[in-house]
Amino acid sequence: MIGQPSKLFNDSHIRLWNDSFYELKYILAKTEATEYISTHITRPMFFHLYGEHGVQMWRNIWQDQNITIVTGEGSRFDLIPELFxxxxxxxVIYTKAKNAFSDIDNLINKLEVDxxxxxxxxxxxxxxILANEMAKRGKWILDVGHLAASYKNVFDGGKMPEALDIRKK
Structure with a gap:
């Protein structure tokens, strides 16, 4: 699947899309994608739009599943009970808090046997990148990014994800 910011949620990323389309159109032309997903499904906009129903949609995905979380050491990602x-x-498999791409081969090796x-x-x-690589290997993997922070922003009055420190204090 190819994700992009969705006009359904807001117009703030339209300029980014317009600015980057020249480079992206060659990549997109090589794919068989006919539908695109919204990158905003892990963002506060999703929870503003769908509310508790959106929470339940996410919860349905991992209901009764054995999950492996991959995140940076000291990450602000949290398995909050309201979602998980x-x-x-x-x-949890931890990697570098910054420049995690330099550890991607190690992560792939660990996840192949997970x-x-x-x-x-x-x-x-x-x-x-990791999600793409592991999906090619037959793994069910989701990039959940700012999901927990987005939930906290909307339902608990927390800060926007970008306003949070990269690491927990």
Missing amino acids: DNIKSSK DGDLILVSLGPTAS
Whole structure:
């Protein structure tokens, strides 16, 4: 799947899309994609639009699943109960908090032998590349990015994800 900012949610990324389309059109032309997903599904806009129904949609994905989380050491990603108290089990694979791409081969090796049902990744731009690589290897993997922080922003009055420190304090 190819994700892009969605006009459905807001217009703030239209300039970015316009500025980058010249370079992206050659990549997109080589894909068989006919539909695109919204990159905003892990953002506050999603929860503003769908509310509790959006929470339930996410929860349905990992209901009773054994999940593996891949994130940076000291990451602000959190398995908050409001989203994740319905998983069967979880384990975490930590990597570098910054420049995680330099550790991608190690992560791929670890995930190839992982026996979890679902892999959730919160690792910045590296997550997209890792998700693509692992999907090619038959793994069920989702880049959940700012999901927990977005939930906290909308339902608990927390800061926008970008306003948070990269690492927990």
